[in-house]
Amino acid sequence: MSINVLRTSGGTSRSSEAESGGGWWVVRDERAVRIETKAVTTAELLADRAAVREAAASGENGTPVADLVALPPVTTPCRVVAQMVNYRSHAKDSGFSGDIPPTFFRKASGSVSGPHDTIVRPAHVNFLDYEVELGLVMGAKLPVGTVVEEQDLPSYVAGLVLTNDVSARDVQLTKTQFYESKSYPTFTPTGPYLALLEPEDFDRLIDLRLRLSVNGVTRQDRTLADMIVRPAQALTLLARFQTLDPGDLLLTGTPGGTALKAPPKPVEKIAALLPPALKWKAFFNGQAKNPLYLRDGDLVTATIATPDGRIDLGEQRTAVGAAT
Helix, strand or coil: CCEEEEEECCCCCCCHHHCCCCEEEEEECCEEEECCCCCCCHHHHHCCHHHHHHHHHCCCCCEEHHHCCEECCCCCCCCEEEEECCEHHHHHHCCCCCCCCCEEEEECHHHEECCCCCEEECCCCCCEECCEEEEEEECCCECCCCCCCHHHHHHHEEEEEEEECCEEHHHHHHHCCHHHHCCCCCCEEECCCEEECCHHHHHHHHHCEEEEEECCEEEEEEEHHHECCCHHHHHHHHCCCCCECCCCEEECCCCCCCCCCCCCHHHHHHHHCCCHHHHHHHHHHHHCCCCCCECCCCEEEEEEECCCCCCEEEEEEEEEEECC
């Protein structure tokens, strides 16, 4: 059975019971037991699985989870790699048809933020979008040239995290620039939990359901059955050119339901005849009427779990605010 791990910082707890500072905790229901480890980074924690198991087996009553302030369970700096258009529903929303070539891009690890931190919208960004994604946390080195079969996943992937690939669409589209548009600080809310998996848990990945709502209204709701390139194949493709190390993070794509959607075909054909400046002006004039983009004051809630709760990555609640 998977073990949920929480990371907290010293001096940020909400009660005197947790005043001894930050660290790593095993979460059991509504309480957390401190992991006795010297690990500072995620990679170091993954190398001390014995301490994690000891805390999980402990009979301690522990600390209420509500008294702890969660940090992202993936420490930085690390590699943050993401898959583009990896759910059929998202491909449809984006106007793709036929075979979609697997594509990866990088995000700055400085974009990783806590599961309840405010998503900060830069002043020049007007079209801020959300993308709930399953994150794979590497537990072993993945050298270039590695071929990963389904049965090999437990040898390379230590666990899972809930992430939100926040995107500045006006930067992404006009500059065709994924790195900048998805790498501003707070643009990768991560956590609350790092779910460390046992080998038998990997058979349940297909049952994971990704959900995201804004102000209580559901926007995204799909299982991994909608995924185009599954984790083992994704790691094999990535390993053609990219090494990954323990603690690195792979975001595996988002389902349909994002604010950005492809324009109807007739509109797209007409726009193709316009000069680039006029085309983008017309496009964004239309997008300005789209109420789904994130606004200051919005509350984004996201979850990833199996129906039976065997794997449950917790809940993110992130407000949206403008840069000051």
